[in-house]
Amino acid sequence: MCIFTLSIAAPMTNQKPLILITNDDGITAPxxxxxxxxxxxxxxICVVAPDSPQSGMGHAITINDTLxxxxxxxxxxxxQNEYSCSGTPVDCVKLAVNEILKRKPDLCVxxxxxxxxSSINVIYSGTMSAAVEAGTLxxxxxxxxxxxxxxxANFDPVRNFVKTIAQxxxxxxxxxxxxxxxxxxKLSENEIKGIKVCRQANAHWIESFDKRVNPLGREYYWLTxxxxxxxxGEDTDEWALKNGYxxxxxxxxxxxxxxxIKDINTWDL
Amino acid sequence: MCIFTLSIAAPMTNQKPLILITNDDGITAPxxxxxxxxxxxxxxICVVAPDSPQSGMGHAITINDTLxxxxxxxxxxxxQNEYSCSGTPVDCVKLAVNEILKRKPDLCVxxxxxxxxSSINVIYSGTMSAAVEAGTLxxxxxxxxxxxxxxxANFDPVRNFVKTIAQxxxxxxxxxxxxxxxxxxKLSENEIKGIKVCRQANAHWIESFDKRVNPLGREYYWLTxxxxxxxxGEDTDEWALKNGYxxxxxxxxxxxxxxxIKDINTWDL
Numbered sequence: 001m002c003i004f005t006l007s008i009a010a011p012m013t014n015q016k017p018l019i020l021i022t023n024d025d026g027i028t029a030p031x032x033x034x035x036x037x038x039x040x041x042x043x044x045i046c047v048v049a050p051d052s053p054q055s056g057m058g059h060a061i062t063i064n065d066t067l068x069x070x071x072x073x074x075x076x077x078x079x080q081n082e083y084s085c086s087g088t089p090v091d092c093v094k095l096a097v098n099e100i101l102k103r104k105p106d107l108c109v110x111x112x113x114x115x116x117x118s119s120i121n122v123i124y125s126g127t128m129s130a131a132v133e134a135g136t137l138x139x140x141x142x143x144x145x146x147x148x149x150x151x152x153a154n155f156d157p158v159r160n161f162v163k164t165i166a167q168x169x170x171x172x173x174x175x176x177x178x179x180x181x182x183x184x185x186k187l188s189e190n191e192i193k194g195i196k197v198c199r200q201a202n203a204h205w206i207e208s209f210d211k212r213v214n215p216l217g218r219e220y221y222w223l224t225x226x227x228x229x230x231x232x233g234e235d236t237d238e239w240a241l242k243n244g245y246x247x248x249x250x251x252x253x254x255x256x257x258x259x260x261i262k263d264i265n266t267w268d269l
Numbered sequence: 270m271c272i273f274t275l276s277i278a279a280p281m282t283n284q285k286p287l288i289l290i291t292n293d294d295g296i297t298a299p300x301x302x303x304x305x306x307x308x309x310x311x312x313x314i315c316v317v318a319p320d321s322p323q324s325g326m327g328h329a330i331t332i333n334d335t336l337x338x339x340x341x342x343x344x345x346x347x348x349q350n351e352y353s354c355s356g357t358p359v360d361c362v363k364l365a366v367n368e369i370l371k372r373k374p375d376l377c378v379x380x381x382x383x384x385x386x387s388s389i390n391v392i393y394s395g396t397m398s399a400a401v402e403a404g405t406l407x408x409x410x411x412x413x414x415x416x417x418x419x420x421x422a423n424f425d426p427v428r429n430f431v432k433t434i435a436q437x438x439x440x441x442x443x444x445x446x447x448x449x450x451x452x453x454x455k456l457s458e459n460e461i462k463g464i465k466v467c468r469q470a471n472a473h474w475i476e477s478f479d480k481r482v483n484p485l486g487r488e489y490y491w492l493t494x495x496x497x498x499x500x501x502g503e504d505t506d507e508w509a510l511k512n513g514y515x516x517x518x519x520x521x522x523x524x525x526x527x528x529x530i531k532d533i534n535t536w537d538l
Binding site for chain 2: 209
């Protein structure tokens with residue numbers, strides 16, 4: 001199975017931890033502004049985030065086009081370094097680590113996403129793909145998402161949870177090859193029952209396409225879909241979220257289905 | 270760990286298997302034209318592929334834009350149904366299954382990609398993400414890639430291997446939640462030593478960005494990178510390919526690192 005080596009944790013020096021912050025909703029989204037506020041309490045921060053919404057971009061990277069990345073001031077009352085990037089969330093992480101930051105960050109946090117990234121949504125999520133990308137570079141990483149797609153979503157109830165989880169990650173580190181997928185139910189702080197470490201629920205989307213005709217007479221489609229969770233387990237992220245808990249799923253980017261190697265070896269190849 | 274249920278295989282009827290074909294290099298790429306040729310020997314086919322190159326698009330989906338999907342004739346000497354789609358490889362699969370095909374395909378094949386999708390490349394790959402998407406919909410799926418980025422790549426040496434693997438998949442099925450990532454070395458057919466079922470090598474990219482200035486004086490970047498394989502195992506896809514074998518990695522889309530749940534449960538949350 002997976003090879004475990006030492007956990008990756010922040011170095012034991014007097015230096016403050018360096019925290020890279022990104023997202024997929026764009027650098028001005030309320031979710032990332034909350035995340036910035038919380039992370040400033042934990043270390044030195046650097047923000048490198050998309051200049052426009054990049055939801056559903058998965059692990060896309062820009063290989064056939066140019067990338068722009070400009071230093072910007074989003075919040076005039078703060079002095080953090082912020083960079084707005086024309087690329088995808090994964091591009092942002094690559095640019096930050098290889099071009100912008102002088103040293104490897106001690107933590108990468110992505111989000112707080114406006115909307116769920118639980119269950120199968122993890123594979124479509126730009127938020128989580130940014131965290132995974134940082135993980136492939138050996139950086140302890142967490143993606144945070146709130147189950148509220150609204151641009152006016154209230155992130156205040158989850159601030160303390162975000163801080164606690166990030167603090168624990170900075171002090172304990174993460175096993176190599178693992179990043180965290182954290183989802184918050186849309187509840188007030190005192191309605192949230194606690195935090196559950198979970199597995200990804202076995203769910204999927206059934207899409208339907210809204211077929212329309214453009215003003216020039218050409219047919220086009222809009223993707224719409226229905227989320228179907230057939231997983232009745234009480235150890236899943238979907239169960240936790242429906243029952244008022246914060247879900248934490250350890251996610252790996254070794255996609256090998258090790259248990260299936262034996263099956264495929266019975267084939268006549 | 271993962272829940273195993275019955276394997277998914279083609280139904281035992283006299284009906285020919287229905288095979289969905291897609292890729293990420295675009296519908297006119299030589300790789301998909303070879304795949305179409307081979308699959309016509311195995312069943313009824315339908316091609317739904319991007320209208321332009323979509324390499325590195327990962328599991329991106331189009332959620333904030335329109336999708337065009339037009340029936341096209343690429344090969345005048347053939348009568349298969351082909352659709353050219355403005356979206357990503359994953360969009361193509363969603364459109365095919367939910368809008369174009371009258372029944373669920375018995376197999377989805379993606380590729381043959383011009384270039385490697387072994388090791389960590391699987392997470393960036395539009396080719397593999399299309400196969401994974403079909404897998405989430407319960408369709409046995411395989412992504413094929415040749416280690417030759419050239420548009421003039423010679424796919425003839427791998428035709429028999431593609432056919433054998435697809436035939437076995439149609440007859441034996443795949444365990445639920447598993448798709449196959451197949452990579453071919455750039456060798457002649459009789460130089461290829463055979464097929465190895467492998468795990469994904471533990472490798473990553475170290476990026477460097479080529480910084481340039483556009484004609485208007487604004488700085489921009491081009492992503493370039495170096496592939497680093499630190500995995501010395503002889504059971505990996507990288508080892509197989511370097512030693513003249515076809516690599517077959519069973520890939521899962523339950524990303525849960527089940528073995529890490531216990532570790533994270535020791536945190537003070």
